[in-house]
Amino acid sequence: MSEVNQETMQETEVKLQPKVFYGEIVQNGLWKQNPGLVQLLGLCPTLAMTVSLVNGFSLGVMTAVVMAASNASVAPIRQWVPTEIRIPVFILIIAALVTIIDLSMHAYLQSLHAVLGIFIPLIVTNCIVLARVEAFAAKNPVTPSALDGFMMGFGLALVLATLGGIREIVGKGTLFSGVDLVFGPAAKSMILTIIPNYHGFLLAILPPGAFIGLASLIATRNWLAQRKAALMPSATLVAH
Amino acid sequence: MNRSPYLSSAPSVSVIMVKVMLALVPAIAAYVWVFGAGILVVLALASVTALSAEALMLKLRNRPIKPFLMDGSALLTAWLLALSLPPLAPWWLVVVGTLFAIVIAKQLYGGLGYNPFNPAMVGYAVLLISFPVIMTHWPAPLELAQAKLSFATQLQYIFGVTNGLSLDAVSMATPLDYLKTQLMLHHTVQEIAVSPQFGLLGARGGELVVGAYLLGGLYLLQQRLITWHLPTAFLGVLALMAGAFYLVDATHFAHPLFHLFSGASMLGAFFIITDPVSGPTTPKGKIVFAAGIAVLTYLIRVYGGYPDGVAFSVLLMNMCVPLIDAWTQPRVFGHTK
Numbered sequence: 300m301s302e303v304n305q306e307t308m309q310e311t312e313v314k315l316q317p318k319v320f321y322g323e324i325v326q327n328g329l330w331k332q333n334p335g336l337v338q339l340l341g342l343c344p345t346l347a348m349t350v351s352l353v354n355g356f357s358l359g360v361m362t363a364v365v366m367a368a369s370n371a372s373v374a375p376i377r378q379w380v381p382t383e384i385r386i387p388v389f390i391l392i393i394a395a396l397v398t399i400i401d402l403s404m405h406a407y408l409q410s411l412h413a414v415l416g417i418f419i420p421l422i423v424t425n426c427i428v429l430a431r432v433e434a435f436a437a438k439n440p441v442t443p444s445a446l447d448g449f450m451m452g453f454g455l456a457l458v459l460a461t462l463g464g465i466r467e468i469v470g471k472g473t474l475f476s477g478v479d480l481v482f483g484p485a486a487k488s489m490i491l492t493i494i495p496n497y498h499g500f501l502l503a504i505l506p507p508g509a510f511i512g513l514a515s516l517i518a519t520r521n522w523l524a525q526r527k528a529a530l531m532p533s534a535t536l537v538a539h
Numbered sequence: 540m541n542r543s544p545y546l547s548s549a550p551s552v553s554v555i556m557v558k559v560m561l562a563l564v565p566a567i568a569a570y571v572w573v574f575g576a577g578i579l580v581v582l583a584l585a586s587v588t589a590l591s592a593e594a595l596m597l598k599l600r601n602r603p604i605k606p607f608l609m610d611g612s613a614l615l616t617a618w619l620l621a622l623s624l625p626p627l628a629p630w631w632l633v634v635v636g637t638l639f640a641i642v643i644a645k646q647l648y649g650g651l652g653y654n655p656f657n658p659a660m661v662g663y664a665v666l667l668i669s670f671p672v673i674m675t676h677w678p679a680p681l682e683l684a685q686a687k688l689s690f691a692t693q694l695q696y697i698f699g700v701t702n703g704l705s706l707d708a709v710s711m712a713t714p715l716d717y718l719k720t721q722l723m724l725h726h727t728v729q730e731i732a733v734s735p736q737f738g739l740l741g742a743r744g745g746e747l748v749v750g751a752y753l754l755g756g757l758y759l760l761q762q763r764l765i766t767w768h769l770p771t772a773f774l775g776v777l778a779l780m781a782g783a784f785y786l787v788d789a790t791h792f793a794h795p796l797f798h799l800f801s802g803a804s805m806l807g808a809f810f811i812i813t814d815p816v817s818g819p820t821t822p823k824g825k826i827v828f829a830a831g832i833a834v835l836t837y838l839i840r841v842y843g844g845y846p847d848g849v850a851f852s853v854l855l856m857n858m859c860v861p862l863i864d865a866w867t868q869p870r871v872f873g874h875t876k
Contacts, residue, residue, distance in 0.1 A: 500635075502669040511643070 324443060328450025334427045335458030335513075336520045341427035344418050345459060346509040350470070353477040355463025358415055359456025361400055363449050365422050369393045370436040370448030377437050389432045390423065397423045411480040427455060462512050470504035472497030552651070555764055556611030562755035563618060563810065569751040573680045573744040574626040577693030581633055582621045584697075588637040589617035596646035612651045616640050619659035619810060623803065623850070624666070625677045627696040627710075632673060636662040656857045657817045660850045667850065675846065679711035679736070680744030714742045715802045716846035718793060727790040741800030749805045756809025768822050770808040772829035774799055780837045798837065802847035807832070811849065817857045824860075824867035831856045 334340045341362070349355040372392050373380075380388050401419045404412040412419065422428065431451050436444040468474055472494035479487045502508050570578045593613040597604045607613075617637055624633060640662030648654045667674045712720065714737050721731040731737075738746045759765045781795035798804060803811070812818060812832055819828045832852040839848025 498670065498673075500669050501671075502665055505668060 321443065321446060324447045325450050328447065328452075328454040329457070330454070332451075333454045333458065333520070334430075334451050335455045335462075336517050338427070338430070339517075340430055341425045341455055342513075344421070344425060345455070345462065345513060346506065348415065348418050349459055349463040349466055349509060349512070350504050351467040351476050352460055352464040353475060353481060354414060355459035355461075356456055357411055357481060358418055359452070359459035361404070361415075361419060362422050362425060362428070363452025363456050365393065365396050365400055366428050366431055366448035366452035367445050368396045368448070369428055369432055371441055371445035372396070373432045373436040374439060374441040374444035380437075385433070385437065386429070389429060389437075393428055393432065394423045408481060411477075414477065414480060427451065458516065462509070462516060465512050465516075466503045466508050468493050469500050470502075470508060471499055552610040552612065556615050558762055558764055559615055559759065559810070560611070560618060562758045563622070565754050566622065566748055566751035566806075569748045570622070570626070573747055574678060575693050576690045577697060578621070578626045580694060580697055581624060581626065581628055582618060584630055584633045585617035585621040585637045586614055588634050589613040589641050592638050592641040593646070596642055597650075600646065600650070602650065607651065610651065613641055613645075616645065616658045616662075619806075620662045622806065623659065623663045625674065625710075627676075627678050627693060629673065629699050630697050631699075632666060632670060635669075636666045639665045652816055654816055655860070657811060657814050657853050660811060660853045663850045664854060667845065675713075675716060676710040677713050680742075711736055713745070713802075713846060714797075715840060719840075719846055722791060728793050729790065732793075740796050741802075746800050749800050752805035752809060756805065759809060759813070765809065765813040766822065766825065768825035769813050769818070769829045772826040773808045773812055773833045774804065776830040776833035777804060777837055780834060784837075784841070792841065798840070802840070803849040804836070807836075807849040807853065811853055817860065819860050819863045819867070821864060821867040821869060823869070824863040827863050827867065828856055828860065831859065 328334075332338060335342075335345055344358055344362070348358045369389075369392055373389055397420060400422070401412075404415075404419060431448055435447045439447070464474060467476065472492060474491040474493050476490050478489045479485075482489075503512070567578065567582070590608060590613055594604050594608055597607050617640075620636055620640055621633065624636065640658040644656050644658040644661035645651070645654045648656075717734065717736060718728070718731055722728070736743055738744065740746050741749055756765075756770060760767060760770070777798055778795040781793065781798040784792035785794055808829075812829055819825055832849070835852035835855055836848045839845060839851060845851070
């Protein structure tokens, strides 16, 4: 692409900025630009914490809350943050928000906090959080930024939940185990036994299971996207 | 193919595979003699699964099905995996392991010629980490078993209709396993080796199978399907290492011959590490590769958490193969290094 072309592209981007399509933000977060399946950002918690559906989804929701809050906090101050030191400033804001989440979980969801452990504070270093702050919130107004943060986080949470669910069913034959950590001991009856008298397939719980599971999910998503593109060839031309 | 003149034409893949399977026949016969005919069912089950999985994957990948199925490589993978499993392995264990070997370790990487890891060993490793209890329950050889297992009873074990029969009743710790647990209880090797599962060199009964592997391996060497580098380096380094430890402290480290004749040493030396696809191609590289597997196998056996370590060592060294190949490229005549 020629330089002139690039410049005109940038100009149009700048002009288009105030006009944000909420529908597109939702679509990007959940499917088109899904952090877990397309951008492949935030893989550390995706691979490490998805041993069960409840684990994966809770961490995902926490990440979504942090992302919505950090995007919403960065967007209003975006004009005043000097470009040279924006990354440390963003990280400090994210770290403060994560500390709030961490301490509140410690206070109200103590058992779940014990399970997720170090991965709650580590949300700070999750690159998807900084990526959305840098790529979206630093250039857009508050409301779309907050929506973008939440939708990206929620898209990741859905991937974490799906991967956690698959690994839990294949690995242990149950679903929703550990739900009592979130809703109290009374919720124990929600735990489903999908496969009775199951030997357990340890590989799915161990790290290789996370890699194979995530690869299958990405392959499935690509296959669906390709099939969709093949059905309407004109749409792909516009999209690219 | 290292030296000219190249007079004879290279045999086709299917001829090689048929000969390798022929070389396995004495071992299978010994297996039936020692552990009963159940292994034949396991072999058949693995073969059918491997061929169906291979056909399905080839179809999904839009590859010609018949030529790839007829080359026999899937069948050989299935056989090697089946021979590594405990003889009374339940049917689903065999199916899961074979599916993993063919679908993930072989076809997803691009099929025959492209797989960086030995498919049979990937299948074995997956089963060993996922189902450690079943995978380490080897039935006692028929001559030691209190109740002789008939073929019908073996079928009941394999197909899970055991009616309360427990595997514990007929299984017995393998010598490598027994040695490891007893050494932890501060017994000496000499005290341990008098227990009935120890034979002349390796496991009682099991050493017959091991001898048959050696015989098959020598046939492969004679047919020039494998070169001496891999088996000699593997068995030699394993014996050297075991010998060194044995000389230092004979009460805590088993005799080198015990290491050669127990576990998967012989099967590994002649049939597993000689896989031409996932192994190195240069003669020097083969020696490095086999020596690495031998060192890792010994370390896993003596200090690791599992009784035997051939499968893990092969997979670990498979990862080093591109590096080994790059390092050991022979100097081309007329070129300086």
